[in-house]
Amino acid sequence: xxxxxxxxxxxxxxxxxxxxxxxxxxxxxxxxxxxxxxxxxxxxxxxxxxxxxxxxxxxxxxxxxxxxxxxxxxxxxxxxxxxxxxxxxxxxxxxxxxxxxxxxxxxxxxxxxxxxxxxxxxxxxxxxxxxxxxxxxxxxxxxxxxxxxxxxxxxxxxxxxxxxxxxxxxxxxxxxxxxxxxxxxxxxxxxxxxxxxxxxxxxxxxxxxxxxxxxxxxxxxxxxxxxxxxxxxxxxxxxxxxxxxxxxxxxxxxxxxxxxxxxxxxxxxxxxxxxxxxxxxxxxxxxxxxxxxxxxxxxxxxxxxxxxxxxxxxxxxxxxxxxxxxxxxxxxxxxxxxxxxxxxxxxxxxxxxxxxxxxxxxxxxxxxxxxxxxxxxxxxxxxxxxxxxxxxxxxxxxxxxxxxxxxx
Amino acid sequence: xxxxxxxxxxxxxxxxxxxxxxxxxxxxxxxxxxxxxxxxxxxxxxxxxxxxxxxxxxxxxxxxxxxxxxxxxxxxxxxxxxxxxxxxxxxxxxxxxxxxxxxxxxxxxxxxxxxxxxxxxxxxxxxxxxxxxxxxxxxxxxxxxxxxxxxxxxxxxxxxxxxxxxxxxxxxxxxxxxxxxxxxxxxxxxxxxxxxxxxxxxxxxxxxxxxxxxxxxxxxxxxxxxxxxxxxxxxxxxxxxxxxxxxxxxxxxxxxxxxxxxxxxxxxxxxxxxxxxxxxxxxxxxxxxxxxxxxxxxxxxxxx
Numbered sequence: 260x261x262x263x264x265x266x267x268x269x270x271x272x273x274x275x276x277x278x279x280x281x282x283x284x285x286x287x288x289x290x291x292x293x294x295x296x297x298x299x300x301x302x303x304x305x306x307x308x309x310x311x312x313x314x315x316x317x318x319x320x321x322x323x324x325x326x327x328x329x330x331x332x333x334x335x336x337x338x339x340x341x342x343x344x345x346x347x348x349x350x351x352x353x354x355x356x357x358x359x360x361x362x363x364x365x366x367x368x369x370x371x372x373x374x375x376x377x378x379x380x381x382x383x384x385x386x387x388x389x390x391x392x393x394x395x396x397x398x399x400x401x402x403x404x405x406x407x408x409x410x411x412x413x414x415x416x417x418x419x420x421x422x423x424x425x426x427x428x429x430x431x432x433x434x435x436x437x438x439x440x441x442x443x444x445x446x447x448x449x450x451x452x453x454x455x456x457x458x459x460x461x462x463x464x465x466x467x468x469x470x471x472x473x474x475x476x477x478x479x480x481x482x483x484x485x486x487x488x489x490x491x492x493x494x495x496x497x498x499x500x501x502x503x504x505x506x507x508x509x510x511x512x513x514x515x516x517x518x519x520x521x522x523x524x525x526x527x528x529x530x531x532x533x534x535x536x537x538x539x540x541x542x543x544x545x546x547x548x549x550x551x552x553x554x555x556x557x558x559x560x561x562x563x564x565x566x567x568x569x570x571x572x573x574x575x576x577x578x579x580x581x582x583x584x585x586x587x588x589x590x591x592x593x594x595x596x597x598x599x600x601x602x603x604x605x606x607x608x609x610x611x612x613x614x615x616x617x618x619x620x621x622x623x624x625x626x627x628x629x630x631x632x633x634x635x636x637x638x639x640x641x642x643x644x645x646x647x648x649x650x651x652x653x654x655x656x657x658x659x660x661x662x663x664x665x666x667x
Numbered sequence: 668x669x670x671x672x673x674x675x676x677x678x679x680x681x682x683x684x685x686x687x688x689x690x691x692x693x694x695x696x697x698x699x700x701x702x703x704x705x706x707x708x709x710x711x712x713x714x715x716x717x718x719x720x721x722x723x724x725x726x727x728x729x730x731x732x733x734x735x736x737x738x739x740x741x742x743x744x745x746x747x748x749x750x751x752x753x754x755x756x757x758x759x760x761x762x763x764x765x766x767x768x769x770x771x772x773x774x775x776x777x778x779x780x781x782x783x784x785x786x787x788x789x790x791x792x793x794x795x796x797x798x799x800x801x802x803x804x805x806x807x808x809x810x811x812x813x814x815x816x817x818x819x820x821x822x823x824x825x826x827x828x829x830x831x832x833x834x835x836x837x838x839x840x841x842x843x844x845x846x847x848x849x850x851x852x853x854x855x856x857x858x859x860x861x862x863x864x865x866x867x868x869x870x871x872x873x874x875x876x877x878x879x880x881x882x883x884x885x886x887x888x889x890x891x892x893x894x895x896x897x898x899x900x901x902x903x904x905x906x907x908x909x910x911x912x913x914x915x916x917x918x919x920x921x922x923x924x925x926x927x928x929x930x931x932x933x934x935x936x937x938x939x940x941x942x943x944x945x946x947x948x949x950x951x952x953x954x955x956x957x958x959x960x961x962x963x964x965x966x967x968x969x970x971x
Contacts, residue, residue, distance in 0.1 A: 294855060302703075309702045310675065310695065317675055320695035328858040330710060330849075330865040441740025442811055454752040455744075459831075461759070462774045477813075564906060572808075572850045573739075594946075 278304050284343050285326065291339060293332050299325055318344075437478040438574055438604075449473030481574045481604060482513035486562065488581030489546065490520045490553035496611050498539075500580055505530050505538050515570045518546050519558035525566065555585045555624065559595035567602050574604040579632070582612045585624030593627050600631040613637030668798045669729045671701050685723040686880045687716070688873055696864040697724070706822050706843035708858055711866030713848055714910020720866075721803035721844040730842065731800040735787040737810035743817060747788045747827055755782050778831035788821055792837035799839040808847045815857050822860045869911060871898055877911060882918045892929045893918050895963045900941065905950070909941045916940050931957040 285300045303325045310321045319340060327336050445453055456472035485504050489497045508514040508530045515527045529541035571577070577599065585592060600606045608628065613636070620626050629635060672678040675691065678698040682689045689697075697720070700707040709717040725732035735746055743749075755777045762773050785793070791802035804818070821827060822843060826836040845861060847853055869877060874894045879885060893914065901908040909917075917940045926933055934956045942948050951959075 296859070298859070306699050306703060310699060316691060317695055320692040321699060323692070324696040324699055324862045324864060328708075328855065328863045333865060440811060442742055442813060443740075455750060458750070458752060458755055458777070462770070462777065569849055569851060573811075 277307065281307070281322075284322075284339070287343060288326060288336065288339055291335050293326065293335060294328065295326055315344075438481050439476040439478050442477045443474040444477045446473055446475035449475030451475070480511060480513075481576050482515070482570065482572070483507065483511065483578065484570050484575050484603070485514070485516045485578045485580065486559075487516065487518050488520070488553060488555070489518045492553065492582055492584050493611070501530075501539050501542060509533070513573075515566075517562060517566070518542070519553075519555075519562075520546075521552055521554050521558075522547075523558045523561040523566075553581070553585055555581060555583070555628075556589070556592040556595050559599055560591070563595055563598050563602070567599070571602050576605045576607065577603040578607050578609060580609045582610055583608075583625040583628055584612075584622055585627075589627075592624065593631070596628045596631040600633075605634075606632045607634045607636065608632040609636050611637065669727070671728070672698060674698070681727050682723055685727045687719060687723040688869070688877050688880065689720075690869070690873065693720075693864060693866065696862050700862050701842065703862075704840045706845055706861040708845045708847070708853075708861035708863045709866050710847050710849055710863070712868070712908065712910055714912035715866045715868060716911055717846040717866050718803065718805055721801055721805075721846075724842060724844065725801040728798065728801070728842070730798050731795055732803060733787050733791045733800050733841075734803045734805060736805050737807050737814070739809060739811060741810045741814050745786055746814070747786050747817060748829060749784045749786065750778070750831075751782045751784050758782070774831075780832070783829075783832070788817075789827055789835065791841040791843075792821075792825060792827060792835055794838045799837065799841045802841045802843045804843065804845045806848055807845050807853060808850045812854065815854055818857060819860065822857065868898075868901060868908075871895060874898070874911065874914060878914060878918050881915050882922060885918055885922050886927050888928055889921060889926060890918065891967060892960075892963050893921065895966055896929060896934075896959060897941065899959050899962065900951075903950075905942065905947045906944045907942070907947065913941050929960050929963065931960060934960065 281303050282300055285295045285303070288295045303322055306321050306325050307318070310317060322340070323333070323336060327333055443449075443451060443453075445456055451474040453472040453474045456474075457469065460472060461469045485507070487497070487500055487504065504514075504516045508516060508527070514530075515525070516530050518524050518526055524546045526542045526545055529545050530538050532538040532541055579599075610625075620629055672681050675694050675698045678694040678701075679689060679691065682694065682697075696707060699705070707720075709720065711717055721734075722732060724730070758777055759773065762776075783789075787802070791800050807815070807818075824836070825840040826834050828834045843861075868874075871894055874897070875890055878890045878894055879887075882890070897909055897914045897917070917937065920937050920940050921929075921933065924933065924937070935952055938948050938951055938956070942951065
């Protein structure tokens with residue numbers, strides 16, 4: 260509840276209301292998807308007390324410092340802040356939103372607005388009900404995206420399919436290759452002497468015996484980045500592959516998943532939901548271009564530019580799942596796939612078209628991409644998934660060995 | 668001991684004294700962090716002055732700067748503390764030579780402060796006459812995830828637990844500045860303990876003042892042209908946009924070359940100072956740089 264009279268929230272007699280406002284604001288942020296816990300609310304009240312607000316800008320940045328922990332959230336925060344702490348309260352704001360032509364009504368063009376509005380609407384609807392107002396609320400946002408927005412229902416995958424796929428994944432997880440890190444851990448047959456362990460052990464015998472303990476580099480599975488093509492030509496496979504990615508993400512840390520058709524979407528967070536059906540629903544909600552066309556080069560360019568430096572560290576393995584049927588295969592595609600290849604430890608291309616035994620890489624897109632991948636494998640049924648397991652657990656092919664953790 | 672700033676305006680003034688021109692949002696975060704005793708977590712593109720903030724804080728507050736550069740494989744032994752094994756061995760041998768070794772006493776003696784080698788994190792907890800030091804944990808994203816866990820105790824309670832000895836707690840909490848280039852996501856548990864700030868590229872006016880402060884003797888026209896050119900570059904579709912550090916390098920380079928205004932030939936020759944990827948440079952070489960310069964001139968003329 261913002262102060263209706265628009266008074267400065269820092270006045271001492273208003274402290275109680277200020278805290279209440281912050282709590283409501285935090286709830287709205289949480290509903291918009293920001294990880295704001297009760298601890299952060301206490302911090303916010305404390306920060307406001309310390310900073311002694313004198314202007315709206317200071318008030319904004321103080322809350323920002325405490326409540327935002329990711330750069331991507333800044334935009335959502337700004338919009339939530341502007342709507343929530345408007346002078347006249349957000350009831351008017353809500354009503355003005357209902358009338359698209361009203362002056363000052365923000366349109367639905369900005370990517371974060373929908374989330375913020377949903378978060379605030381939910382709260383408002385309850386309040387309106389409580390106040391027994393007879394207002395017919397039609398809080399439906401119009402999608403202005405010009406793209407073909409086709410939502411696909413994933414729910415029809417049969418239980419057998421899921422079980423079989425999951426079983427295949429489980430086998431895969433057990434044998435995935437491990438890379439050495441630069442950290443050392445105690446090991447029976449290590450090559451470095453563990454002085455600390457040695458000393459502690461020898462003190463147990465009063466220093467009479469010196470039994471050398473050893474250290475060896477710790478190993479761990481490298482990060483996995485999946486780039487999944489969801490264009491129309493991949494139609495029948497996308498659902499299975501999404502289940503595959505969900506199962507992988509559930510059993511391993513450091514898995515990032517991206518979907519691309521005409522544009523690139525990061526669905527890592529959506530796939531982290533425990534229940535596969537919920538996760539897949541979240542995915543299809545987050546992706547606007549299901550079963551549309553393919554534009555591999557721009558999607559890879561977007562990945563290389565925006566995400567590669569953030570997710571390809573620590574020697575990542577990239578799974579590129581696409582049929583490679585690209586209409587505009589040109590130098591740009593060659594350039595982007597080459598850059599992707601050079602920034603990861605291993606690039607594996609999984610292509611469902613390989614199910615045909617007489618498959619020949621004739622399509623231009625495929626011929627452009629082929630020289631730049633470390634491995635080219637079929638993935639269209641469970642047996643090919645099992646083959647993928649073997650491929651991922653095998654040592655690196657000659658000429659592609661890298662020191663652990665070499666930055667991308 | 669230099670007192671902490673009393674308000675956000677004071678903080679701005681303090682930074683300006685060390686020729687660091689910050690915007691108000693950054694000053695707010697710094698002020699809060701100093702007053703609340705919370706670590707600051709700074710994220711941003713390379714070369715926007717994240718590390719510089721810690722140096723400026725240490726200089727203006729007259730505190731000692733303790734720097735922990737993170738790298739893959741960083742462990743407790745090089746970040747927090749290590750035992751002096753050689754000295755411990757000698758102590759054990761001496762005790763044996765004297766005879767009548769009491770095991771518990773020996774263990775207690777050997778694992779005492781005398782044999783402890785302190786590393787940056789532990790050093791930052793030690794009391795200092797000039798006030799608690801500034802602890803800079805630089806490029807945290809380069810360390811392994813496992814290392815973040817060591818930091819949690821230090822950041823939340825400003826203490827370190829050494830199993831053989833007990834807990835070392837700071838008398839006064841140090842000023843902690845953490846920076847990250849975002850080559851991977853830092854865990855939420857760590858971010859939660861900090862005040863977060865995204866350090867962005869400065870706007871035209873502020874960047875011009877930064878250039879004039881840091882590169883004394885630069886021609887007025889040249890500095891305005893350089894900054895507008897760089898700001899335009901950041902809007903181009905480049906793999907790596909130039910940061911403030913690159914702007915300053917370029918300004919210095921052009922001053923060394925006695926340039927008074929931008930011209931296409933000089934820009935093409937010195938692009939390597941601004942852009943660090945071959946395909947970015949290739950995109951700019953030739954007519955594109957000339958077109959940008961024309962646009963800069965037009966903008967400047969319109970602004971007059």
